Amino acid sequence: MKYNLKTEEKKVVKEIDKAKKLHREGVKGLRGKLWRAFRDRSPESYVESLRGVDAFFSHVRKLPKKQIIDLGTGTARAIHGLSEGLMGEGLSFKGIDVVRPDQLNDLIGNEHFIETSVEELGGIDDESCGGLLSVAGALSYTASIPLSILSIDRVLVPGGILKASLSPGLGNKKWPYNERNRQIIDWLKSLGYDVSLKKVYLKKANGARIPNVVLIAIKPPLQETSAKELLEKDLESWEKQMGQISEERRK
């Protein structure tokens, strides 16, 4: 795919500075509470948004690298909960974000957090991750999809997997292919990834149903289980998985 990466990098440096400022002011400012709610999802909410993590985690357990990184982790509450549950056994978890959350020490702990952008993934070694996830996270806000996908491809081990919950974009008739999602899919496919998508609805407390896209992409070479099969497998049991996590957390 044709792209001037140098121009892209310059654009991104500016955009990331803007994003950092926005998030810092948001956290401290009047909108603090509301803002925090969007950066502090629960483990159950991750399972709901991703329509399950169990089959995804099981796939990563079979790979030579068992590290999973949450791209745009916010307060890291969700990833912390998932790392403590039965489904997370045998895996190690980290979160990255352009903003270091205040609560971090009480949650996943500093050693599990890296302050970096998805475009750069600084401090993360090449082919060191079996899995990456993003829930309304860095992939939804990135200033450069090309740079993000190239970084993702750099850190994923062959056969590694990306699972993301993305907004379809309001008012877009060609759902789920709004311009951002279309670019993400095109870039992944151009690098030979096996990509599968599912339109889902997230239920809000007031009963509203919010359309969303779950994307799963597996880095080549082809794996025993296809992206579509992995997606379907978790779709069959995501509600049970949510129940299991809630029960574990109550104990």
Ligand SMILES: C[S@@+](CC[C@H](N)C(=O)[O-])C[C@H]1O[C@@H](n2cnc3c(N)ncnc32)[C@H](O)[C@@H]1O
């Ligand atoms: C809506 S919040 C979601 C946070 C978390 N995933 C959750 O659901 O609680 C989006 C997060 O993405 C982070 N973010 C935005 N752009 C990013 C980038 N380019 N690289 C890394 N993180 C980014 C923001 O700082 C913010 O914490």
